[in-house]
Amino acid sequence: MATTDALVEDVIEILRRRGLRMTPQRRAIVAEIMRTQGHISPTALTRKVQDTMPGVNASTVYRTLALLEEAGVLAHAHLESGAEYHRVEEAGHVHLSCSRCGAEDDLSLEEAAALSQLIEQHRGFLPDLTHFAISGLCADCRREAEG
Amino acid sequence: MATTDALVEDVIEILRRRGLRMTPQRRAIVAEIMRTQGHISPTALTRKVQDTMPGVNASTVYRTLALLEEAGVLAHAHLESGAEYHRVEEAGHVHLSCSRCGAEDDLSLEEAAALSQLIEQHRGFLPDLTHFAISGLCADCRREAEG
DNA sequence: GTATATGCAAAGGTTTTGCACAGCC
DNA sequence: GGCTGTGCAAAACCTTTGCATATAC
Numbered sequence: 001m002a003t004t005d006a007l008v009e010d011v012i013e014i015l016r017r018r019g020l021r022m023t024p025q026r027r028a029i030v031a032e033i034m035r036t037q038g039h040i041s042p043t044a045l046t047r048k049v050q051d052t053m054p055g056v057n058a059s060t061v062y063r064t065l066a067l068l069e070e071a072g073v074l075a076h077a078h079l080e081s082g083a084e085y086h087r088v089e090e091a092g093h094v095h096l097s098c099s100r101c102g103a104e105d106d107l108s109l110e111e112a113a114a115l116s117q118l119i120e121q122h123r124g125f126l127p128d129l130t131h132f133a134i135s136g137l138c139a140d141c142r143r144e145a146e147g
Numbered sequence: 148m149a150t151t152d153a154l155v156e157d158v159i160e161i162l163r164r165r166g167l168r169m170t171p172q173r174r175a176i177v178a179e180i181m182r183t184q185g186h187i188s189p190t191a192l193t194r195k196v197q198d199t200m201p202g203v204n205a206s207t208v209y210r211t212l213a214l215l216e217e218a219g220v221l222a223h224a225h226l227e228s229g230a231e232y233h234r235v236e237e238a239g240h241v242h243l244s245c246s247r248c249g250a251e252d253d254l255s256l257e258e259a260a261a262l263s264q265l266i267e268q269h270r271g272f273l274p275d276l277t278h279f280a281i282s283g284l285c286a287d288c289r290r291e292a293e294g
Numbered sequence: 295g296t297a298t299a300t301g302c303a304a305a306g307g308t309t310t311t312g313c314a315c316a317g318c319c
Numbered sequence: 320g321g322c323t324g325t326g327c328a329a330a331a332c333c334t335t336t337g338c339a340t341a342t343a344c
């Protein structure tokens with residue numbers, strides 16, 4: 001996938017500029033997360049990376065994730081299942097999570113902006129709506145629950 | 148505190164009706180959580196209960212919290228620090244948490260309702276805005292960050 | 295060559311679970 | 320007396336950390 005490869009190169013460039021070294025492990029981890037749509041947990045990422053490169057240790061994955069977050073490449077969000085990482089370019093994804101059936105959906109950028117604007121009116125608080133999911137009932141479950 | 152005692156009795160009544168037994172440990176745990184304003188973590192709750200009743204085990208606290216949540220007395224929310232429990236009557240507390248200084252604030256009921264209404268327009272999703280905090284920058288930190 | 299990154303192992307923290315015993319009803 | 324709840328200990332997770340070794344630059 002050309003797009004993904006290009007992204008990987010971009011990230012490698014960012015890391016290089018920070019004086020960081022590009023090890024095969026880092027390449028594999030970066031490649032895997034750039035290939036990922038949406039979010040992924042450290043544990044799941046570790047498993048995937050190990051499919052390609054069996055020796056990679058979980059601690060290396062954690063250290064790399066922290067690094068990439070510091071470098072502004074990744075961010076993490078808290079979903080019901082725990083912490084999950086995603087590319088910052090994919091931010092804007094405000095996560096809706098159904099507490100009954102587990103269905104996941106996202107708000108549109110416009111919807112997210114409208115929400116942010118409302119919250120900002122509360123004492124100038126600037127929300128990052130991507131950091132925590134929004135839990136609730138999807139329309140289907142709502143119907144079943146309320147009858 | 149008369150109000151708190153009354154609440155404790157209410158909860159005990161609810162548990163009794165479910166055929167559950169009232170042990171001194173459960174009384175202590177219920178009393179402590181009814182006395183709590185806002186939210187408290189299982190760990191903090193355990194410590195507090197142990198101040199009064201040294202023998203109480205953490206696993207008993209976890210089991211009791213799960214029970215009280217099932218009974219509809221408590222609910223838990225995910226804050227930056229992890230899971231925290233609160234009384235359901237205290238719901239409506241939409242938590243704003245500053246990711247920079249850790250300051251905490253709540254939206255008013257009206258603000259929360261306005262937000263919910265907006266989100267509901269997205270495919271009929273009924274949000275529970277109390278379940279996850281909303282992360283972001285408080286006005287002070289925002290000023291310092293943006294200059 | 296040197297500083298950095300990795301693997302390994304251990305530790306830390308939170309939450310869950312199995313089991314024997316205690317105690318509520 | 321019988322069934323439920325508790326304490327204890329262990330285990331299950333997830334994540335972090337210290338240290339010796341390997342390796343990118």
